[in-house]
Amino acid sequence: MTTPSTRREVLDRMEFNPKGSTHLGLWMDKYIKYTYSGRKNDTESKGESKGNLFRELASHQESPPGYEDFFRRYKEALSQAGATFATFEVKDSRLVIGLGQEGVAETSMTLHHTYGVPVIPATAIKGLMSHFAAQRLEGEAWFQKIAEGKTQRGTAQKVLFGDTEEAGYLVIYDALPRPGTWKLSVDVMTPHHQKYYTATPPKPPADWDSPVPVPFLTVAKGEFLFAMRVSEGGDPWLQVAWEILKKALAEEGIGAKTASGYGRLVLKDGSYLPGQPAAKGPSPELQRVMQYIERLKPARLPSESQQLLRRIKGLPEEEQKAAAQKVLEKITDHKRFSRYDWYKELKDIAES
Numbered sequence: 001m002t003t004p005s006t007r008r009e010v011l012d013r014m015e016f017n018p019k020g021s022t023h024l025g026l027w028m029d030k031y032i033k034y035t036y037s038g039r040k041n042d043t044e045s046k047g048e049s050k051g052n053l054f055r056e057l058a059s060h061q062e063s064p065p066g067y068e069d070f071f072r073r074y075k076e077a078l079s080q081a082g083a084t085f086a087t088f089e090v091k092d093s094r095l096v097i098g099l100g101q102e103g104v105a106e107t108s109m110t111l112h113h114t115y116g117v118p119v120i121p122a123t124a125i126k127g128l129m130s131h132f133a134a135q136r137l138e139g140e141a142w143f144q145k146i147a148e149g150k151t152q153r154g155t156a157q158k159v160l161f162g163d164t165e166e167a168g169y170l171v172i173y174d175a176l177p178r179p180g181t182w183k184l185s186v187d188v189m190t191p192h193h194q195k196y197y198t199a200t201p202p203k204p205p206a207d208w209d210s211p212v213p214v215p216f217l218t219v220a221k222g223e224f225l226f227a228m229r230v231s232e233g234g235d236p237w238l239q240v241a242w243e244i245l246k247k248a249l250a251e252e253g254i255g256a257k258t259a260s261g262y263g264r265l266v267l268k269d270g271s272y273l274p275g276q277p278a279a280k281g282p283s284p285e286l287q288r289v290m291q292y293i294e295r296l297k298p299a300r301l302p303s304e305s306q307q308l309l310r311r312i313k314g315l316p317e318e319e320q321k322a323a324a325q326k327v328l329e330k331i332t333d334h335k336r337f338s339r340y341d342w343y344k345e346l347k348d349i350a351e352s
Contacts, residue, residue, distance in 0.1 A: 023064065028053065060184060086271050092266075093262055136247070228241055286319045298331055
Protein backbone atom coordinates (compact mmCIF):
# COMPACT_ATOMS: atom_id res chain seq x y z
CA MET A 1 0.00 0.00 0.00
CA THR A 2 1.45 3.33 -1.04
CA THR A 3 1.26 6.36 1.20
CA PRO A 4 -0.37 9.40 -0.47
CA SER A 5 2.24 12.07 -1.01
CA THR A 6 0.08 15.11 -1.73
CA ARG A 7 -3.00 16.76 -0.28
CA ARG A 8 -4.78 16.17 -3.60
CA GLU A 9 -4.20 12.40 -3.41
CA VAL A 10 -5.53 12.35 0.15
CA LEU A 11 -8.71 14.21 -0.83
CA ASP A 12 -9.28 11.93 -3.81
CA ARG A 13 -9.70 9.07 -1.32
CA MET A 14 -12.19 10.92 0.89
CA GLU A 15 -15.90 10.45 0.35
CA PHE A 16 -18.74 12.69 1.52
CA ASN A 17 -21.29 10.91 3.72
CA PRO A 18 -24.78 12.37 3.07
CA LYS A 19 -26.30 10.48 6.02
CA GLY A 20 -25.34 13.13 8.57
CA SER A 21 -21.95 12.02 9.93
CA THR A 22 -19.91 14.44 7.77
CA HIS A 23 -19.49 17.90 9.31
CA LEU A 24 -20.72 20.31 6.63
CA GLY A 25 -18.65 23.26 7.81
CA LEU A 26 -15.42 21.26 7.93
CA TRP A 27 -16.11 19.72 4.52
CA MET A 28 -16.85 23.12 2.98
CA ASP A 29 -13.65 24.69 4.40
CA LYS A 30 -11.14 21.85 3.92
CA TYR A 31 -12.28 19.36 1.30
CA ILE A 32 -12.45 21.25 -1.98
CA LYS A 33 -10.38 19.20 -4.42
CA TYR A 34 -9.14 21.92 -6.76
CA THR A 35 -5.45 22.59 -6.04
CA TYR A 36 -4.98 25.86 -8.00
CA SER A 37 -1.90 24.25 -9.54
CA GLY A 38 -2.81 24.87 -13.17
CA ARG A 39 -1.48 21.44 -14.13
CA LYS A 40 -2.64 20.10 -17.50
CA ASN A 41 -3.73 16.78 -15.99
CA ASP A 42 -6.13 18.39 -13.50
CA THR A 43 -9.49 16.71 -14.08
CA GLU A 44 -11.57 19.47 -12.50
CA SER A 45 -11.53 23.16 -13.23
CA LYS A 46 -11.82 25.68 -10.40
CA GLY A 47 -15.50 26.30 -11.19
CA GLU A 48 -16.34 22.60 -11.48
CA SER A 49 -14.66 21.87 -8.17
CA LYS A 50 -16.74 24.52 -6.40
CA GLY A 51 -19.93 23.27 -7.97
CA ASN A 52 -19.14 19.68 -7.01
CA LEU A 53 -18.32 20.75 -3.46
CA PHE A 54 -21.64 22.56 -3.04
CA ARG A 55 -23.59 19.70 -4.64
CA GLU A 56 -22.04 17.31 -2.12
CA LEU A 57 -23.11 19.58 0.73
CA ALA A 58 -26.62 19.88 -0.71
CA SER A 59 -26.95 16.08 -0.80
CA HIS A 60 -26.90 16.07 3.02
CA GLN A 61 -29.98 14.20 4.23
CA GLU A 62 -30.06 13.88 8.02
CA SER A 63 -29.31 15.86 11.17
CA PRO A 64 -25.75 15.32 12.45
CA PRO A 65 -25.26 12.95 15.39
CA GLY A 66 -26.17 14.57 18.69
CA TYR A 67 -27.89 17.60 17.18
CA GLU A 68 -31.39 16.65 18.35
CA ASP A 69 -30.17 16.46 21.96
CA PHE A 70 -28.27 19.72 21.59
CA PHE A 71 -31.33 21.48 20.15
CA ARG A 72 -33.46 20.27 23.07
CA ARG A 73 -30.86 21.41 25.64
CA TYR A 74 -30.48 24.76 23.84
CA LYS A 75 -34.22 25.42 24.06
CA GLU A 76 -34.39 24.29 27.69
CA ALA A 77 -31.49 26.56 28.66
CA LEU A 78 -33.06 29.58 26.95
CA SER A 79 -36.42 28.82 28.58
CA GLN A 80 -34.76 28.89 31.99
CA ALA A 81 -33.21 32.24 31.05
CA GLY A 82 -36.71 33.61 30.37
CA ALA A 83 -36.67 33.47 26.56
CA THR A 84 -39.82 33.27 24.44
CA PHE A 85 -39.98 31.40 21.14
CA ALA A 86 -41.58 31.37 17.72
CA THR A 87 -40.92 29.20 14.67
CA PHE A 88 -40.47 30.79 11.25
CA GLU A 89 -40.03 28.74 8.09
CA VAL A 90 -38.33 29.06 4.74
CA LYS A 91 -41.26 28.27 2.50
CA ASP A 92 -41.68 30.18 -0.76
CA SER A 93 -38.21 31.74 -0.75
CA ARG A 94 -34.65 30.62 -0.13
CA LEU A 95 -32.28 31.71 2.61
CA VAL A 96 -28.66 32.82 2.12
CA ILE A 97 -26.72 33.59 5.32
CA GLY A 98 -23.01 34.47 5.27
CA LEU A 99 -22.71 34.53 1.48
CA GLY A 100 -19.73 36.88 1.46
CA GLN A 101 -17.77 35.62 4.44
CA GLU A 102 -14.25 34.28 3.96
CA GLY A 103 -13.92 30.75 2.59
CA VAL A 104 -12.18 28.54 0.04
CA ALA A 105 -14.82 29.38 -2.57
CA GLU A 106 -16.01 32.80 -3.67
CA THR A 107 -19.22 32.22 -1.74
CA SER A 108 -19.90 30.74 1.68
CA MET A 109 -22.59 30.06 4.28
CA THR A 110 -22.85 30.52 8.06
CA LEU A 111 -22.86 27.06 9.66
CA HIS A 112 -22.85 26.06 13.33
CA HIS A 113 -19.24 25.56 14.48
CA THR A 114 -19.92 22.26 16.29
CA TYR A 115 -22.77 20.65 14.34
CA GLY A 116 -22.47 22.17 10.87
CA VAL A 117 -26.16 23.12 10.57
CA PRO A 118 -27.21 26.47 9.03
CA VAL A 119 -27.58 29.24 11.61
CA ILE A 120 -29.11 32.72 11.53
CA PRO A 121 -26.85 34.79 13.82
CA ALA A 122 -28.42 36.99 16.48
CA THR A 123 -26.49 39.98 15.11
CA ALA A 124 -28.21 39.58 11.72
CA ILE A 125 -31.63 39.34 13.38
CA LYS A 126 -31.07 42.43 15.50
CA GLY A 127 -29.73 44.41 12.54
CA LEU A 128 -32.75 43.51 10.43
CA MET A 129 -35.21 44.46 13.16
CA SER A 130 -33.53 47.78 13.92
CA HIS A 131 -33.32 48.73 10.24
CA PHE A 132 -36.93 47.74 9.59
CA ALA A 133 -38.16 49.75 12.59
CA ALA A 134 -36.22 52.83 11.47
CA GLN A 135 -37.35 52.61 7.85
CA ARG A 136 -40.92 51.40 8.15
CA LEU A 137 -42.35 52.50 11.51
CA GLU A 138 -43.74 55.99 11.85
CA GLY A 139 -42.85 58.59 14.45
CA GLU A 140 -39.67 60.22 15.67
CA ALA A 141 -39.34 57.59 18.40
CA TRP A 142 -38.18 55.08 15.76
CA PHE A 143 -35.83 57.30 13.74
CA GLN A 144 -32.20 56.33 13.26
CA LYS A 145 -29.41 58.25 11.56
CA ILE A 146 -25.66 58.55 11.61
CA ALA A 147 -24.26 61.98 12.37
CA GLU A 148 -20.75 63.02 13.29
CA GLY A 149 -19.59 59.40 13.33
CA LYS A 150 -22.25 58.32 15.85
CA THR A 151 -25.56 56.56 15.48
CA GLN A 152 -28.41 58.69 16.78
CA ARG A 153 -31.63 56.92 17.64
CA GLY A 154 -35.10 57.87 18.70
CA THR A 155 -36.44 56.95 22.13
CA ALA A 156 -38.12 53.69 21.10
CA GLN A 157 -35.13 52.60 19.03
CA LYS A 158 -32.77 53.26 21.91
CA VAL A 159 -34.96 51.56 24.55
CA LEU A 160 -35.48 48.41 22.50
CA PHE A 161 -32.15 48.00 20.66
CA GLY A 162 -29.76 50.16 22.70
CA ASP A 163 -26.85 52.21 21.37
CA THR A 164 -23.08 52.45 21.82
CA GLU A 165 -23.50 53.87 25.32
CA GLU A 166 -26.25 51.73 26.80
CA ALA A 167 -27.77 48.30 26.11
CA GLY A 168 -31.43 48.04 25.16
CA TYR A 169 -34.10 45.89 26.78
CA LEU A 170 -34.09 43.31 23.98
CA VAL A 171 -31.88 40.20 24.09
CA ILE A 172 -31.80 38.12 20.88
CA TYR A 173 -30.38 34.62 20.38
CA ASP A 174 -29.14 32.74 17.32
CA ALA A 175 -31.93 31.04 15.36
CA LEU A 176 -31.31 27.31 14.91
CA PRO A 177 -33.09 24.92 12.53
CA ARG A 178 -35.42 22.33 14.00
CA PRO A 179 -33.93 18.84 13.55
CA GLY A 180 -35.01 17.09 10.38
CA THR A 181 -36.71 20.12 8.79
CA TRP A 182 -33.98 21.79 6.73
CA LYS A 183 -32.59 21.13 3.28
CA LEU A 184 -29.73 22.78 1.37
CA SER A 185 -29.75 23.50 -2.34
CA VAL A 186 -27.32 24.95 -4.89
CA ASP A 187 -28.17 28.17 -6.74
CA VAL A 188 -26.12 30.01 -9.36
CA MET A 189 -25.47 33.70 -9.89
CA THR A 190 -24.05 34.75 -13.24
CA PRO A 191 -22.14 38.04 -13.42
CA HIS A 192 -21.93 39.11 -17.08
CA HIS A 193 -19.41 41.94 -16.81
CA GLN A 194 -16.84 40.68 -14.31
CA LYS A 195 -13.99 42.92 -15.49
CA TYR A 196 -16.19 45.98 -15.04
CA TYR A 197 -16.35 45.20 -11.30
CA THR A 198 -12.91 43.67 -10.68
CA ALA A 199 -10.38 45.12 -13.14
CA THR A 200 -8.22 48.12 -12.26
CA PRO A 201 -9.07 50.39 -13.98
CA PRO A 202 -12.54 48.89 -14.67
CA LYS A 203 -13.28 47.92 -18.26
CA PRO A 204 -16.60 49.16 -19.69
CA PRO A 205 -19.26 46.43 -19.96
CA ALA A 206 -19.87 45.07 -23.44
CA ASP A 207 -22.29 42.69 -25.15
CA TRP A 208 -19.50 40.22 -25.92
CA ASP A 209 -18.45 39.77 -22.28
CA SER A 210 -18.67 36.15 -21.15
CA PRO A 211 -20.94 35.26 -18.23
CA VAL A 212 -19.21 33.63 -15.24
CA PRO A 213 -21.44 31.15 -13.36
CA VAL A 214 -20.82 31.28 -9.61
CA PRO A 215 -22.49 28.53 -7.53
CA PHE A 216 -23.60 29.24 -3.97
CA LEU A 217 -25.41 27.37 -1.19
CA THR A 218 -28.89 28.23 0.01
CA VAL A 219 -31.35 26.88 2.55
CA ALA A 220 -34.18 25.66 0.30
CA LYS A 221 -36.50 24.81 3.18
CA GLY A 222 -36.37 24.74 6.95
CA GLU A 223 -38.02 25.68 10.22
CA PHE A 224 -35.96 28.00 12.42
CA LEU A 225 -36.53 28.50 16.13
CA PHE A 226 -36.23 32.22 17.01
CA ALA A 227 -35.78 33.19 20.64
CA MET A 228 -35.92 36.57 22.40
CA ARG A 229 -36.31 37.94 25.88
CA VAL A 230 -36.34 41.36 27.47
CA SER A 231 -34.46 42.62 30.51
CA GLU A 232 -36.29 43.23 33.77
CA GLY A 233 -38.82 46.00 33.34
CA GLY A 234 -39.06 45.66 29.59
CA ASP A 235 -42.05 43.28 29.35
CA PRO A 236 -44.31 45.72 27.42
CA TRP A 237 -41.70 45.79 24.64
CA LEU A 238 -41.62 42.04 24.02
CA GLN A 239 -44.75 41.84 21.88
CA VAL A 240 -43.60 44.91 19.93
CA ALA A 241 -40.30 43.18 19.18
CA TRP A 242 -41.99 40.01 17.92
CA GLU A 243 -44.33 41.97 15.67
CA ILE A 244 -41.36 43.87 14.20
CA LEU A 245 -39.53 40.60 13.55
CA LYS A 246 -42.58 38.97 11.94
CA LYS A 247 -43.08 41.83 9.49
CA ALA A 248 -39.36 42.29 8.80
CA LEU A 249 -38.82 38.61 7.92
CA ALA A 250 -41.89 38.51 5.66
CA GLU A 251 -41.43 41.86 3.92
CA GLU A 252 -37.69 42.68 3.95
CA GLY A 253 -36.03 39.28 4.30
CA ILE A 254 -32.83 38.39 6.12
CA GLY A 255 -29.36 37.54 4.87
CA ALA A 256 -27.98 38.13 1.37
CA LYS A 257 -29.75 38.82 -1.96
CA THR A 258 -32.96 40.02 -0.30
CA ALA A 259 -33.50 42.43 -3.21
CA SER A 260 -33.83 39.32 -5.41
CA GLY A 261 -36.44 37.78 -3.13
CA TYR A 262 -34.23 35.67 -0.91
CA GLY A 263 -34.50 35.49 2.88
CA ARG A 264 -38.28 35.71 3.31
CA LEU A 265 -39.44 33.70 6.33
CA VAL A 266 -43.04 33.34 7.49
CA LEU A 267 -44.53 32.40 10.84
CA LYS A 268 -45.15 28.65 10.78
CA ASP A 269 -48.69 27.36 11.02
CA GLY A 270 -49.20 26.09 14.55
CA SER A 271 -46.54 28.40 15.97
CA TYR A 272 -47.51 31.60 17.72
CA LEU A 273 -46.01 34.84 18.85
CA PRO A 274 -45.80 35.48 22.61
CA GLY A 275 -48.88 37.40 23.67
CA GLN A 276 -51.08 35.68 21.09
CA PRO A 277 -53.18 32.59 21.81
CA ALA A 278 -51.47 29.30 21.06
CA ALA A 279 -52.80 27.20 18.22
CA LYS A 280 -55.04 24.31 19.28
CA GLY A 281 -54.15 20.71 18.62
CA PRO A 282 -50.85 18.78 18.82
CA SER A 283 -47.60 20.58 18.16
CA PRO A 284 -45.53 19.74 15.06
CA GLU A 285 -42.99 18.02 17.34
CA LEU A 286 -45.66 15.71 18.79
CA GLN A 287 -46.95 14.92 15.30
CA ARG A 288 -43.46 13.87 14.18
CA VAL A 289 -42.97 11.68 17.26
CA MET A 290 -46.35 10.04 16.72
CA GLN A 291 -45.40 9.25 13.11
CA TYR A 292 -42.15 7.74 14.34
CA ILE A 293 -44.04 5.59 16.86
CA GLU A 294 -46.46 4.39 14.18
CA ARG A 295 -43.55 2.98 12.16
CA LEU A 296 -42.07 1.10 15.12
CA LYS A 297 -42.68 -2.62 15.53
CA PRO A 298 -42.88 -4.06 19.09
CA ALA A 299 -40.03 -6.44 18.27
CA ARG A 300 -37.77 -3.45 17.50
CA LEU A 301 -38.55 -1.54 20.67
CA PRO A 302 -35.53 -2.73 22.72
CA SER A 303 -33.07 -1.62 20.03
CA GLU A 304 -34.91 1.67 19.40
CA SER A 305 -35.59 2.46 23.06
CA GLN A 306 -32.91 5.11 23.60
CA GLN A 307 -33.87 7.12 20.52
CA LEU A 308 -37.55 6.70 21.38
CA LEU A 309 -37.11 8.05 24.90
CA ARG A 310 -35.02 10.99 23.67
CA ARG A 311 -37.75 11.96 21.23
CA ILE A 312 -40.48 11.73 23.86
CA LYS A 313 -38.50 13.60 26.54
CA GLY A 314 -37.75 16.32 23.98
CA LEU A 315 -41.47 17.15 23.74
CA PRO A 316 -43.15 19.78 25.91
CA GLU A 317 -44.09 18.21 29.24
CA GLU A 318 -47.81 18.41 28.53
CA GLU A 319 -47.38 16.30 25.37
CA GLN A 320 -45.03 13.61 26.68
CA LYS A 321 -47.85 11.63 28.30
CA ALA A 322 -49.80 11.17 25.04
CA ALA A 323 -46.71 9.89 23.22
CA ALA A 324 -45.81 7.44 26.00
CA GLN A 325 -49.36 6.12 26.08
CA LYS A 326 -49.24 5.62 22.30
CA VAL A 327 -46.16 3.39 22.65
CA LEU A 328 -47.75 1.30 25.40
CA GLU A 329 -50.84 0.78 23.22
CA LYS A 330 -48.66 -0.87 20.56
CA ILE A 331 -47.26 -3.40 23.03
CA THR A 332 -49.26 -6.62 23.33
CA ASP A 333 -46.87 -8.56 25.60
CA HIS A 334 -46.27 -6.18 28.52
CA LYS A 335 -44.82 -8.93 30.70
CA ARG A 336 -41.97 -9.41 28.20
CA PHE A 337 -40.87 -5.77 28.38
CA SER A 338 -41.57 -5.07 32.06
CA ARG A 339 -37.96 -5.89 33.04
CA TYR A 340 -36.53 -3.12 30.82
CA ASP A 341 -35.67 0.29 32.32
CA TRP A 342 -37.00 2.09 29.23
CA TYR A 343 -40.38 0.39 29.71
CA LYS A 344 -40.52 1.53 33.33
CA GLU A 345 -39.70 5.10 32.26
CA LEU A 346 -42.48 5.02 29.68
CA LYS A 347 -44.91 3.77 32.29
CA ASP A 348 -43.94 6.59 34.64
CA ILE A 349 -44.44 9.21 31.91
CA ALA A 350 -47.74 7.68 30.77
CA GLU A 351 -49.13 7.58 34.31
CA SER A 352 -47.84 10.98 35.44
